[in-house]
Amino acid sequence: MKKSCIIIGAGLSGLTAAHELIKNNWEVIVLDKGRGVGGRMATRRAGEARFDHGAQYFSTKTTDFQSFTQNIIQKNIAKEWHLQEGDKTFSHARVVGTNGMNSIAKLLAEGLNIKTNEKVIRISETQNGCNVLTEAGNFYEANALICTAPAPQTIELLQKSEIAFEDSETLQSIHYQPCIAVMVSLKAQTNIPSPGGMSLEGSNISWVADNFQKGISPVFSATIHANPVFSLAHFENDLNQIGHQLLSEVTDLIPADSVESYQVHRWRYSLASERYPESFLASNSTKFPLIFAGDGFGIGNIEGAYISGKSAAQHLLV
Numbered sequence: 001m002k003k004s005c006i007i008i009g010a011g012l013s014g015l016t017a018a019h020e021l022i023k024n025n026w027e028v029i030v031l032d033k034g035r036g037v038g039g040r041m042a043t044r045r046a047g048e049a050r051f052d053h054g055a056q057y058f059s060t061k062t063t064d065f066q067s068f069t070q071n072i073i074q075k076n077i078a079k080e081w082h083l084q085e086g087d088k089t090f091s092h093a094r095v096v097g098t099n100g101m102n103s104i105a106k107l108l109a110e111g112l113n114i115k116t117n118e119k120v121i122r123i124s125e126t127q128n129g130c131n132v133l134t135e136a137g138n139f140y141e142a143n144a145l146i147c148t149a150p151a152p153q154t155i156e157l158l159q160k161s162e163i164a165f166e167d168s169e170t171l172q173s174i175h176y177q178p179c180i181a182v183m184v185s186l187k188a189q190t191n192i193p194s195p196g197g198m199s200l201e202g203s204n205i206s207w208v209a210d211n212f213q214k215g216i217s218p219v220f221s222a223t224i225h226a227n228p229v230f231s232l233a234h235f236e237n238d239l240n241q242i243g244h245q246l247l248s249e250v251t252d253l254i255p256a257d258s259v260e261s262y263q264v265h266r267w268r269y270s271l272a273s274e275r276y277p278e279s280f281l282a283s284n285s286t287k288f289p290l291i292f293a294g295d296g297f298g299i300g301n302i303e304g305a306y307i308s309g310k311s312a313a314q315h316l317l318v
């Protein structure tokens with residue numbers, strides 16, 4: 001009989017883990033509480049405008065991730081976002097989704113058994129492994145479990161679960177920065193210099209991007225990311241006011257009279273700023289294999305999520 005695994009989270013780490021297990025003849029089900037796949041590799045639409053409002057781009061350091069990236073570039077799902085000579089913010093090539101970052105996750109999701117709108121609220125041990133209960137009242141069973149939710153969400157889930165839980169301290173040492181993102185629909189092009197993305201220093205804003213120049217939006221649109229200090233201080237404030245304030249700080253790049261409308265999204269967990277040094281953590285508390293993975297483990301960011309998902313799955317294969 002095939003071995004089976006439940007994967008919590010259809011972000012890059014969960015999707016990568018799923019492929020690795022399926023390749024090795026495992027039965028896999030991926031559960032995600034979101035409406036779609038991709039997690040923080042998120043692309044939103046408003047009318048014709050398109051915005052990457054989570055991850056903006058990624059770079060590649062390891063050979064394995066480089067070959068994954070080459071593969072999706074060949075399939076035209078991703079492309080290099082070319083650096084501009086003399087622009088200090090672009091010292092090396094970055095890679096983006098051709099139609100937005102989420103399109104990379106959508107490609108990986110093809111052919112997988114994924115259930116969205118399924119928030120796992122309890123994990124229990126069974127004779128042959130584990131089962132999970134979702135908010136919708138559904139049960140799923142498998143021999144093993146990989147959890148790729150951000151560490152604070154994993155802790156909350158484990159606290160509500162009927163399993164021994166001895167990994168709390170390790171998971172508590174993983175921290176994420178919050179980020180408030182503003183998605184702006186525009187009547188005219190921004191003044192953000194080519195190639196359409198820049199870090200800002202000395203202001204409340206860490207990053208601005210022109211999604212039209214980036215090539216992911218057919219009409220003019222921009223994304224603004226507030227820095228972690230501002231995001232934390234204003235996290236619970238009125239979204240409309242936050243958007244207004246942040247826009248008023250970049251009128252040189254996004255003139256006020258070019259703004260048609262805007263939406264604000266709060267990311268409680270954006271970049272994993274303090275991570276567990278290894279690329280995954282195998283729990284010693286349970287009889288069934290329980291593995292924690294995601295960008296909070298290893299090198300972080302998109303590349304770290306990929307490596308973490310892959311190595312978590314490989315650990316199960318041994």
Ligand SMILES: Cc1cc2nc3c(=O)[nH]c(=O)nc-3n(C[C@H](O)[C@H](O)[C@H](O)COP(=O)(O)OP(=O)(O)OC[C@H]3O[C@@H](n4cnc5c(N)ncnc54)[C@H](O)[C@@H]3O)c2cc1C
Pocket residue numbers: 008009010011012013014031032033034037038039040041053054055056057058059118119120121148149150153157179181225267269270271272293294295296300301302303305
């Ligand atoms: C604003 C922002 C900017 C960023 N910029 C960059 C960048 O430019 N470059 C870069 O490399 N990285 C960037 N990142 C980080 C990057 O997006 C992440 O490192 C990476 O996408 C993490 O992937 P993951 O699979 O580990 O986690 P996620 O993508 O968060 O996936 C975890 C999934 O678990 C699901 N989940 C959680 N709890 C449950 C539950 N109980 N039941 C079911 N499902 C659950 C969530 O819905 C989510 O889909 C950015 C992130 C944000 C938010």
